[in-house]
Amino acid sequence: MNLHRMLQQRAARGAPIRVGLIGAGKFGSMYLSQIRRTPGMHLVGVADLSPPRAKASLRRVGWPAAALGARSLADAAKKGTTHVHDDTFAMIASPHVDVVIDATGHPAAGIAHVLACCEHGKHIVMVNVEADALAGPLLARKAREAGIVYSLAYGDQPALICEMVDWARTAGFEVVAAGKGTKYLPEYHASTPATVWPHYGISPEDAKAGGMNPQMFNSFLDGTKSAIEMAAVANATGLAPAPQGLEFPPCGVDDLAQVLRPASDGGRLHHRGQVEVISSVERDGRPVFRDLRWGVYVTFAGDSDYVRRCFREYGLVTDKSGNYTAMYKPYHLIGLELGISVASVGLRNEPTGAPEMWHGDVVATAKRDLKAGETLDGEGGFTVYGKLMPAADSLAVGGLPLGLAHGVTLERAVKAGQPVRWTDVAFDANAPAVKFRREMERVFAKGKRRAK
Known part of the structure; x- marks a missing residue:
């Protein structure tokens, strides 16, 4: 591999890869601990819903306070510092950012971020695998059409x-x-945030003291x-x-x-x-x-x-x-390895994995007998888990993608272990993420028919 040598050359020229990070949670924080040690990269901006929390994450992983005082992205680019703020789309549009990292884990937000990167010509590294599973094949196609690189995140499995x-x-x-x-274990499919900790061998008290999110941890278990x-x-x-x-x-x-x-x-x-x-x-x-x-x-x-x-x-x-x-x-080292993707994208215009076709889909599946009128609570919650299906089978049954199974109300009952279908829920057909996913279904369904 030559990435480190190429990064050193960029550093010597004073032309680092300029990075904008969306989301300073666990994955983002792990990357923040490493980018400051990597030559040829400059973290120009961090966009987070809570800038104070993001600054706390940066300081916790070793960043000096003096590096975080940039008043704007332009100021950060000029001085080699970092601007911490809450305006994601302004960062994507900025001429001072080359590569955007989406570390939000929010499917609908991820779709919006990729489309904004397409509009503004910014490469994107998608830690947000939830968005990739929901609509990655069409997102990657849009990115290629826009002349940008869409990449899965190295360090993630x-x-x-x-x-x-x-x-x-x-x-x-x-x-x-x-x-x-x-x-x-098979019984884990029925696990909920209320039952998750014993499966991990952790007491609820210790989990709470450690700030551990039960729904997030449950999404790994179920x-x-x-x-x-x-x-x-x-x-x-x-x-x-x-x-x-x-x-x-x-x-x-x-x-x-x-x-x-x-x-x-x-x-x-x-x-x-x-x-x-x-x-x-x-x-x-x-x-x-x-x-x-x-x-x-x-x-x-x-x-x-x-x-x-x-x-x-x-x-x-x-x-x-x-x-x-x-x-x-x-x-796997999760965010500690993410710089491999940033370097590959920024130096070689090559992704570390990207969707090329639609073979697999994740369909919301009932954890228990669900009644009409219940509201689904999405990934890791009390109502559904995500089941991998061949995309053709998901299309055939009209399966509701797991990434859209949050905050929607059931209009009919669904038995435990059965897929939830689009026709089972009341959804907003005009919501941007819904419209994009439905577009992907139409586009790739046509392709499958042509292939036959």
């Missing part, structure tokens, strides 16, 4: 998985499966976040979800090649070329040996006697046939 898939394919291997690890992230991977790589969605088979790193191969060859996959998430616990709750809870993986095939021999000669762990093997990365 989807971009790391995309990198591994690209490595395997570039080396001439067929990718059989790709995904990540998590802690999963399977929603895994579905969102695997939809992003499917849409960026062309790997397809299984018809039944994610199975979450228990699997350790030594068994990746054995488990993550097609069922026709003795594994757990529906087909070659699949996204799948593996569990760090057995179905009876016992820990999986050498689990991959924090990591990512790819399995790939040899498919020739010569390559299978090479697998043996170089000590790769394979399945019993010797044809399937795996590579994995045991950890």
Whole structure:
């Protein structure tokens, strides 16, 4: 890799990549701790709903107060300091910003931010994988048409998985499966913010004292976040979800090649070329040996006697046939690694993963029997979880995307475990995020019909 050398050259020329960050939460704060250590990058602005909170985040990760006193983005660009403010769209429009990072996690806001970047010619790094799962394929198409780069965020697992898939394919291997690890049991799909902490082994009192958001943490536990992230991977790589969605088979790193191969060859996959998430616990709750809870993986095939021999000669762990093997990365560093995306976009005009097609969708699915008149509370809440589905199946059932399943009222009852449909809820057809998502459904449904 040459990114650091290229950044040093930019620093020497006095022409750093000028960055604007939207959202100074946990992910954003982790990136803030690193950008000040990286040559050739200048954090011109931070836009947050609460500028005082954002300044507190900057100081907490080591920024001196003197660096945060810029009165405007122009002042920050001139003096090499940072302007902290609450006007996101002014920052996107500013001539002093080259790359925008959306670290909000808010789907509707993410759509608006990308479209503004298209209007003003700003590259965008989408930490906001929730927006990507809702409408990423059309957002990325709009970005390409506008001549800007739309990129998944390195450090988040989807971009790391995309990198591994690209490595395997570039080396001439067929990718059989790709995904990540998590802690999963089937009963977690019914978990709510009121029941989440015992599953993590944390007392509610300790969680409250630590400022931990139960709905956010629950979105990781109930399977929603895994579905969102695997939809992003499917849409960026062309790997397809299984018809039944994610199975979450228990699997350790030594068994990746054995488990993550097609069922026709003795594994757990529906087909070659699949996204799948593996569990760090057995179905009876016992820990999986050498689990991959924090990591990512790819399995790939040899498919020739010569390559299978090479697998043996170089000590790769394979399945019993010797044809399937795996590579994995045991950890991901979240916002601490985000600078890789910023550098790739700012120096090479290359994304670290981006949607190319619409293969996977995340559909709101009832956690319990829901009654007409109830209001859905979205990701990680009390009413629905996100289930990964092939996009064609989501279109066929008229599934309500998880990213729009917040604050809408049910007009009819939905049984536990069943998808919520557009026709089940009262929604505002003129809301910008709804209109954009419906446009994506029309655009890509036509493409699927043409492909047939």
